[in-house]
Amino acid sequence: MNFDYNEEQQLLADSVRRYLAKSYDFEARRKIVAAEGWSTDAWKQFAEIGLTGLPLGTDHGGFGGGAVDLIGVMEAFGEALVVEPYVPLVLAARALERGAKSSPLLSSVVEGRARLAFAHTEKGARYALDAVQTRAKESRLSGEKSAVIGAPIAEHFVVSARGEDGIGLYLVDRAATEVKPQRTLDERLAGDVVLREAPAHKLSGGAALLEETVDFATALLCAEAVGALQFACDTTLEYLKTRKQFGVPIGTFQALQHRIVDMYISLEQARSMACLAASRADSAGDARERARAISAAKIRVADAARHVSQEAVQLHGGMGMSEELKISHTFRRLTVLAREYGDVDHHLARYAAL
Amino acid sequence: MDLNYSAEELEFRDEVRAWLGANLPAELREEVESYAHLSKDDLLRWHRILAKKGWVAPAWPREWGGTGWNVVQRYLFEEELGYAGSPPLIPFGLSMCGPVLLRFGSDAQKKRFLPRIYNGEDFWCQGYSEPGSGSDLASLKTSAVRKGDHYVVNGQKIWTTLAHYADWIFCLVRSDSGTSKRQEGISFLLIDMRTPGITVRPLILMDGAHEVNEVFFDDVKVPAENLVFEEGKGWTVAKYLLGYERMNTGRIGESKRQLAYLKRYGEHLMGDTRWRDRLSRLEVELTALEITNLRFLDRMRRTGQPPGADVSMLKIKGTEIQQELTELMMDATDPAASDPLSVAVRKRYLSMRKTTIYAGSNEIQRNIIAKSTLGL
Ligand SMILES: Cc1cc2nc3c(=O)[nH]c(=O)nc-3n(C[C@H](O)[C@H](O)[C@H](O)COP(=O)(O)OP(=O)(O)OC[C@H]3O[C@@H](n4cnc5c(N)ncnc54)[C@H](O)[C@@H]3O)c2cc1C
Numbered sequence: 044m045n046f047d048y049n050e051e052q053q054l055l056a057d058s059v060r061r062y063l064a065k066s067y068d069f070e071a072r073r074k075i076v077a078a079e080g081w082s083t084d085a086w087k088q089f090a091e092i093g094l095t096g097l098p099l100g101t102d103h104g105g106f107g108g109g110a111v112d113l114i115g116v117m118e119a120f121g122e123a124l125v126v127e128p129y130v131p132l133v134l135a136a137r138a139l140e141r142g143a144k145s146s147p148l149l150s151s152v153v154e155g156r157a158r159l160a161f162a163h164t165e166k167g168a169r170y171a172l173d174a175v176q177t178r179a180k181e182s183r184l185s186g187e188k189s190a191v192i193g194a195p196i197a198e199h200f201v202v203s204a205r206g207e208d209g210i211g212l213y214l215v216d217r218a219a220t221e222v223k224p225q226r227t228l229d230e231r232l233a234g235d236v237v238l239r240e241a242p243a244h245k246l247s248g249g250a251a252l253l254e255e256t257v258d259f260a261t262a263l264l265c266a267e268a269v270g271a272l273q274f275a276c277d278t279t280l281e282y283l284k285t286r287k288q289f290g291v292p293i294g295t296f297q298a299l300q301h302r303i304v305d306m307y308i309s310l311e312q313a314r315s316m317a318c319l320a321a322s323r324a325d326s327a328g329d330a331r332e333r334a335r336a337i338s339a340a341k342i343r344v345a346d347a348a349r350h351v352s353q354e355a356v357q358l359h360g361g362m363g364m365s366e367e368l369k370i371s372h373t374f375r376r377l378t379v380l381a382r383e384y385g386d387v388d389h390h391l392a393r394y395a396a397l
Numbered sequence: 398m399d400l401n402y403s404a405e406e407l408e409f410r411d412e413v414r415a416w417l418g419a420n421l422p423a424e425l426r427e428e429v430e431s432y433a434h435l436s437k438d439d440l441l442r443w444h445r446i447l448a449k450k451g452w453v454a455p456a457w458p459r460e461w462g463g464t465g466w467n468v469v470q471r472y473l474f475e476e477e478l479g480y481a482g483s484p485p486l487i488p489f490g491l492s493m494c495g496p497v498l499l500r501f502g503s504d505a506q507k508k509r510f511l512p513r514i515y516n517g518e519d520f521w522c523q524g525y526s527e528p529g530s531g532s533d534l535a536s537l538k539t540s541a542v543r544k545g546d547h548y549v550v551n552g553q554k555i556w557t558t559l560a561h562y563a564d565w566i567f568c569l570v571r572s573d574s575g576t577s578k579r580q581e582g583i584s585f586l587l588i589d590m591r592t593p594g595i596t597v598r599p600l601i602l603m604d605g606a607h608e609v610n611e612v613f614f615d616d617v618k619v620p621a622e623n624l625v626f627e628e629g630k631g632w633t634v635a636k637y638l639l640g641y642e643r644m645n646t647g648r649i650g651e652s653k654r655q656l657a658y659l660k661r662y663g664e665h666l667m668g669d670t671r672w673r674d675r676l677s678r679l680e681v682e683l684t685a686l687e688i689t690n691l692r693f694l695d696r697m698r699r700t701g702q703p704p705g706a707d708v709s710m711l712k713i714k715g716t717e718i719q720q721e722l723t724e725l726m727m728d729a730t731d732p733a734a735s736d737p738l739s740v741a742v743r744k745r746y747l748s749m750r751k752t753t754i755y756a757g758s759n760e761i762q763r764n765i766i767a768k769s770t771l772g773l
Contacts, residue, residue, distance in 0.1 A: 044402045044469060046695045052398075111398050280771055300767035301760070307771070308710050315688035316681070322400040339681045346678075394681070395673040 046318065048115060056115025058092050063123040069369045072124060080232040081127045081196060089129060090155025098133045099140055103149040109325035110262045114317065117263050121270025124369070124376050126231045128160060128193025130263050135159035135201035138212050138256045142246025146214070148199060160197035161256065162188035162215075162236050170389040172210075172254055179206035183240040184213060194234030195224040202236075202243065203253050210250040213243035229375040251330065258337045261384045262324035265317040265337075265344045268380045272310045272347055275355040275373050279303060282359055299358060306351045313347035316340035335397045338390040345381035345390070352377040400688070402473075410473045417481040420446060426482045430658070432741035434606065435484050437520070437562045443484040444517035454491050454515055457499065461507070462515045468694045479650025487559065490514035490521035493638055494567050497585070501626040501634050510565075510587070524554040524568035524588075524612060525635070532761050534569070535579045535632065539614060541570035541586060543621065543628075548572070548586065550594075550617040556755075560597050560610040563590050569631050576629070585631035587623040594618070602751070604744040639757060647715035649687050655722045656680060663729035672728075679721050686714045706769040709762035716752035716759065723749045 048056065067085060075082045089095060097112060099105030106112075113133070120129065136152045136159055151157035166189045168174035177186025184204050191200070200215045219241035222234040246252065280303060283294030293299055320340035327333030352374045356363035363370055381387070402410065425443055428435060447453040448462075455471050457463035466474065478486075486492075495514050498507050513519040530537040539552025550570055560566065566588050573582035588595070594617035599607045626634050656679070666672040693707050727746040730739040753759040767773040 044399060044406060044691060044695065046398055046400075046692050047699070048398060114398070280773075283773060294773040297764070297767075300771075300773050301763040303771065303773075304763040304766045307766070308714060311689050311692075311710060312682065312685040312714070315685045315692060318398060318692075319400060319684070319688055322398060326401075339677075339684055342678065342681050343685050391674045391677050392670075394677050395667075 052112055052115055055093065055097070055112070056119060059094070059116050059119045062088050062092060063119055063125070067123050067125065069124075069372075072126065076126060076230045080226065080230075085125070085127055086158075087155060089127065094129065095132065095155045096153035098137050099149055099153055102144075103140070104153040105149075110259060110266075110321035111325050113263055114266045114321050117266035118270035118273070121267035121272075121376070121380075122274045124229075124271070124372055128158075128196070128232060130260060130267075131160040131191075131193040131197070132158065133263065134161040134256050134260050135199070137259065138201045138246060138248070138252055139214060141255075142212055142248045142252055143214065143244065148214075158193070158196055158198045160191055160193040160200050161260075162191040162194070162200040162202045163253070163257070164188065164190055170385040172257060173250070175203050175205050175210050177202065177204040177238060179204040179211070179213060179243065179245070182243055182245065184215060184238040184243045185240055186238050188236040188238070190225070190227065190233050191236050192227070192231055192233050194222050194236050195232045197222075200236060201246070202238070204243070206245070208249070210253060212246040212248065212252055212256070214246060215241050215243045219243075227379060229379040230372070254330065254334070257384050258333055259324050261337050261341050262317075262320040264380050264383055265313070265320045265340045268344045268348050268377060269310070269314050269317045271373050271377050271380065272313055272351050275351050275370060275377065276303070276306050276310050278370055278373075279306065279355045279358050282362075286360075293358075302354055302358065306354050309347040309350050313344045316343040331397055335394060338385075338394040338397070341385055341390045342387055342394065345387045348377040348381040406469060406473065409470055410477060413474055413477045414481070416450070417477060417483065420450070421481055421483050422446075425484050429482045429484055431738060432745050437559075440484055440487055440562075441517050441520070444486060447486070448516050453486065453517075454495060456492070457495060457511075457515075461495075461499065461511050468698050469691075472690070472694055476650030476653070479648060479652075480654050482654060487520070489523050489558075489563075489567075490519065493523060494521050494565075494587075497567070497625060497634055497638055500637060501585075505622070506587075506625065519564045520559070520562050522557050522560045522563035522566045522590075524557055524560075524566045526556045527553060528555050532758055534635070535583070537569055537571060537583065539568065539570045540574065541572045541584060541619070543572065546621050548619045548621060548624070550586070550588065550614045550619055552614050554612040554614075556600070556609045557597075557612045558609050560590070560612050561599065561607065566590055566612065567625075569635055572628050572631075580632040581629055583631035583635070584628050585625040585634040586619055587625060588614075588617065588619050592617050592619065602748065604747040606744075606748065647686065647690055647711040648719060649683070649690060649715065652683055652715070652718055652722060653687075655719075655726070656683060659722060659726055659729065662726065666729060675725060679718065679725065682714070682721075683718050686711070686718060689714075706766050709757075709765045712756065713753075713759050713762050719752050720749050 093106065094116060096105040097108040100107045139146050140149055148157050152159060165176055177184055184202060188202060198217050200217065202213050202215050203210060204213055221237040224234045227233050283299060283303060284292055286293050317340060320337045323333050323336035355370055356374055359370055362368055365371060425439060428439065444453060452464060454462055455464040455466050455474055459465050491514060495511060498510055525534060527537050527539060541548040541550045568586050568588055569583055570586050571582050572584040576582040594615040596613040598611045600609045600611055601607055690711055697704060723746040726742045730742050
């Protein structure tokens with residue numbers, strides 16, 4: 044048992060943090076969000092640091108990393124509120140690697156050239172994995188995927204659809220789809236993806252691959268949330284020490300001290316569960332063990348996201364509501380993370396059923 | 398990062414588990430499992446079994462009977478004790494007075510007291526709290542006046558757990574009432590409970606149990622050689638001990654056993670979504686705390702740093718979880734039932750409210766974190 048990062052994981056997290064500190068502060072991010080919603084420059088840097096190759100195998104020029112290798116990166120992303128659709132890329136590329144080993148797209152992903160997104164969610168399905176309505180018939184997909192993160196800039200989609208032999212994943216070219224762009228509550232690029240008999244390449248792995256992919260996503264989002272939680276706690280603590288009312292820093296009020304202590308406790312409990320989720324995403328004995336750990340993690344992380352984000356805003360007073368302060372954007376991110384790939388109720392039901 | 402125990406750690410755990418399986422007397426386990434009241438004999442019997450095996454004080458230095466285990470092994474051991482349903486090891490001698498003497502005691506005091514603590518020959522209790530001094534311990538008034546080769550102690554302690562079993566009490570007393578800082582006039586004294594002038598009076602708690610007492614001191618003569626560390630330096634000793642006290646309060650193994658039992662006990666409710674959600678959330682919180690605890694231990698092992706205010710968090714979360722477990726257990730009982738187990742389960746709910754009050758109330762723990770970790 045140990046909780047150390049190994050040297051490579053540490054180096055990777057450090058270089059991501061260094062880059063974000065230098066070029067992706069809150070002001071820089073604001074500009075990105077106000078413009079295209081993503082930065083090609085940042086994307087290039089991510090590829091250069093090795094992030095696009097991280098989750099893929101050495102066959103394709105990647106590093107064969109798992110969720111544990113990504114924890115440090117995701118935490119850094121959560122702290123900086125990175126908007127570039129990195130997680131969708133990881134999910135789609137991993138699924139592609141597992142379901143179509145020799146796809147030439149994979150080495151382009153590693154090099155940072157190919158942009159992929161993972162198109163699963165549909166209106167009305169909420170979080171149920173098996174509620175897929177999109178149909179696959181003779182290698183053509185019809186249906187509509189909604190709120191697909193990164194859709195406006197994706198060149199390929201990995202899409203879940205229901206075929207004659209059940210639910211499976213398919214690779215679809217963006218040109219064969221219609222994408223209706225939108226922004227999420229937390230200012231990321233997303234889009235509805237309309238499929239009208241779109242030609243598709245079927246991946247092997249079926250529904251189990253879909254479930255594994257979504258579990259992996261959940262593990263990454265837990266780590267990302269931990270980064271956002273850390274920021275929310277730290278920035279609120281700083282505010283308690285500097286903001287003065289009644290002639291003293293508001294951090295001298297015990298009513299507020301105890302509340303921020305509870306925020307940090309939530310953070311530590313969430314961090315523990317994020318470690319567990321990543322570890323089990325990589326090395327669970329079976330799918331049930333993996334699913335149980337990951338749902339447990341999502342329950343705790345989502346509870347912490349709600350608790351910490353709400354308290355952070357409250358303890359900032361009016362400033363917490365202001366668009367000008369980063370904390371309100373962290374609030375938005377945490378609100379979305381708490382629900383992405385399953386809210387608390389969904390994971391409670393899944394956890395209890397396993 | 399690897400959240401699995403190593404092969405050696407698992408081997409160690411299995412060894413402990415197998416030994417407990419063979420050596421924990423069934424009667425004791427059954428008493429613990431049915432929430433029965435444990436007698437002094439029960440407590441001492443288990444203490445002596447562990448002492449004989451050499452496992453009663455793992456954290457002590459080897460020369461005094463410690464095992465030389467690392468922090469993770471010690472954690473595993475405690476978890477297995479809890480999980481097996483073994484009687485609690487009363488902390489006052491083993492994890493309070495013992496560590497204090499090891500750190501601050503004279504050679505003579507160590508030789509005189511440590512082996513007797515180890516072997517369960519002396520039963521100890523803790524005399525800190527007073528009617529007017531609970532959280533604000535430094536305001537304590539029980540006085541000790543030096544007269545030649547002894548101190549004369551007058552005053553009152555309260556909430557003294559198991560004083561009615563105890564042979565000895567360690568006390569914080571005011572040896573100098575004229576200091577400018579309240580903390581400075583306090584001394585740490587070891588007092589034989591058979592000394593004339595000591596009266597122990599039971600305080601019955603809301604579950605009807607006799608667990609705590611009031612202890613009155615009326616011109617009690619205490620030999621000066623029973624002073625630990627220097628006169629007036631008792632606060633230093635007390636602060637050292639408080640860290641120890643909180644290390645024990647996570648009680649994760651015990652809570653895991655309670656949770657496993659709760660799942661069986663409340664099986665008839667598993668079809669109820671609201672019940673299942675409460676249970677799941679609690680299980681998740683306990684899992685998270687277990688990992689948090691391991692993270693802290695792992696950091697201690699790597700950095701060699703003693704536990705900081707982080708243990709306050711373990712105390713807060715560990716006790717909240719223990720209380721919630723008892724609440725769920727109570728809610729799972731048949732409201733119409735009056736069998737001994739149902740009654741014991743309800744009483745346990747009453748009793749466990751104490752956990753967030755004693756050993757530094759959870760509010761005080763939050764103050765500690767705010768001050769020493771967050772710098773507020
Ligand atoms: C079952 C049991 C066993 C015990 N065993 C022992 C024992 O063996 N030996 C021993 O010496 N003592 C023992 N105690 C005493 C225990 O340590 C005290 O009860 C505890 O320190 C709290 O003190 P108090 O009861 O005087 O409450 P108070 O200190 O009066 O506290 C009352 C309330 O005010 C809160 N409060 C107090 N100060 C602050 C503050 N600064 N900020 C915010 N909130 C605050 C407290 O958290 C609590 O909620 C035991 C207590 C119990 C219930």
